[in-house]
Amino acid sequence: MRRNQSEITEFILLGFGELHHLRIFLFIVFLVIYILAMATNILTILLIVTDHQLHTPMYFFLGNLSCLETFYSSTILPRFLASLLTGDITISVQGCITQLYFFAFLIGTECCLLSVMSYDRYLAICKPLHYAGVMNGRLCIQLSVGSWFNSIVFASVFLGMILKIQFCGPNEIDHFYCDSLPLVKLSCSHLSLVKHVTIIVSFIFTFPPFLLTLTSYVYIIATILRIPSTTGRQKAFSTCSSHLIVVCIFYGALIIVYLIPKTEAMRDLNKIFSVLYTVLPPIANPLIYSLKNKDVKEALKKAARKVLEWQFLNQRFKVWQSLTFYK
16 A cells, blocks of 8 residues: 555444444344345346346346445445454555445446436336337447446546545544545545545536436426326336335435535434445345336246246155165
């Protein structure tokens, strides 16, 4: 690591220090969340890969999102779970900055993928006759690769700003992971340029996806309201409202944490709002976007039937082997 960071070799993540007496309870809660998040996202990926009926643009992007969520969960939760279990709340400077880099990269990718998915739904609902021609395989790959590459650029520029910071004072981070705001507060270097560039870069790489997502859902809702059938409107709203809730919670928490001025009360609530965009999306997204979907449910039933049939045939084969042996 750089020489200007050698004066401090580790940080102390205070986490939910005021809830120290609930450490075991928090460990169990977050462990269950982590296991469910990994299981649901991996299951979603497997279903989309193995079922040919799910080889469509919508599920291609859902697969990308689930793949992202598996990495997203593993960036923060394993380290946090280890600190809850062992009581070791220290993290090296290198480990802290690495965690911050991957967090910035993945959260930027999620912003882009959510906007791409909203654009996909806009075309499907508002331009159904042009959907198949516009949203072809080539465009899907370009949008997906663009989302990941765009975030790599953002995270690399962001990392360059962080590496310019000197840490030579207190080393306590009042958070449960290495976030940029509390980390910058520990710096003893001149921060005005770093702060301004970081804010500008974050705005450039996150606001356009948010604006595209918001615009897409405005057009989607306007189109749904023009559907003559009450049943059709209810069905469309039930799907889009779930997606919109996820987007609102995700971006709402980001805005509250990073843009609203920090009063004493808001500083205490920041950790709770941070959970809404760090811990909950990996488990909420597959449930709302994928596992509530009719096509995914059918694919899950088919996969379950195949597993049961395989187990039944395997059991029959073992019985046949045993009978043959005794003969």
